[in-house]
């Protein structure tokens with residue numbers, strides 16, 4: 380028998396051997412220590428693991444301090460009712476046919492409502508990652524833009540949902556990766572290439588915001604197209620919760636595209652693609668050729684109904700009340716535990732710990748009744764391990780004070796246990 384061929388991959392844009400080789404070790408260790416793979420029922424803001432689940436902490440109660448529903452809208456009675464109501468009103472869960480052929484008016488209703496909220500044209504998608512997977516290749520080929528294939532610059536820290544699309548874009552145009560927010564690099568590219576598109580997060584998952592004003596200058600000077608994923612700041616930030624980019628970018632026209640998940644602070648399901656100034660023909664191209672944007676009916680009816688209810692809350696003073704409650708909780712946390720993120724309005728904090736002890740620290744905090752997620756090498760760079768804490772509007776003062784007391788205690792023990800060359 381002749382010898383059969385094996386394949387040597389090029390790994391230009393991704394490498395699963397490396398990804399899984401490194402990442403799986405992290406997940407296994409987290410799960411062995413009861414800090415991943417948890418199953419728990421939710422009620423009154425508290426989670427309970429059932430004694431029938433085979434976990435170390437079966438029967439345990441805890442408050443989730445690692446949840447991105449920053450305003451607790453996902454359990455808001457009006458949002459829950461909105462989902463039930465829409466299902467009754469439309470009488471169908473998921474009318475499955477490409478929307479460009481036949482659609483029920485449900486998603487159009489949500490798109491109209493969100494469009495009014497943002498003062499823009501909104502296209503909904505089942506997830507931000509799905510929207511990105513549909514849109515970035517259209518940007519790469521110049522069909523979403525001015526017709527010229529752009530050099531596509533992906534920010535080094537662009538969320539994995541964007542980085543994952545590099546190989547597809549690279550089949551349509553040239554793709555490069557820049558250092559984080561490297562404006563000089565982007566400007567140099569703008570001088571060399573007829574068209575440039577820059578892909579980045581509007582708000583980073585560990586705080587920090589995109590330099591939207593500086594990017595707007597490049598947009599004005601060179602016609603730079605910027606694709607922002609502002610998933611982390613929708614609802615939690617800005618008037619009527621329009622997010623960071625749309626609160627601050629001076630360029631809100633066809634040169635700025637913003638995608639935001641509805642799964643985080645907005646509290647429902649799906650995503651919003653927010654567009655300004657695109658011709659009807661371009662919108663049709665997005666709808667017809669944006670990949671999963673034109674497969675099955677995107678958002679099922681309850682997700683649409685919940686979205687309509689959440690959008691209504693965004694139009695009332697209640698949103699400001701919830702945002703202020705969130706900011707108050709963040710300020711209380713900052714007054715009790717010091718982190719590099721202190722002082723920012725962004726709801727995520729990383730309490731630094733050492734790589735070798737962060738899992739043990741996470742366990743101690745969990746046993747005290749709070750879930751925070753440990754992140755450590757090799758998932759993050761060596762020396763940047765810590766417990767990731769996410770603040771929400773619905774956390775009570777008592778819960779925050781108790782969590783912080785445990786964090787301070789655990790942190791102090793760690794500092795005392797560190798070898799001298801590290802502390803000194």
Ligand SMILES: *Cc1c(COP(=O)(O)O)cnc(C)c1O
Nearest residue numbers: 506507508538540608610640642
């Ligand atoms: C959470 C997150 C996503 C994922 O959103 P989905 O709607 O679940 O795809 C995408 N991008 C960023 C920046 C996120 O933080």
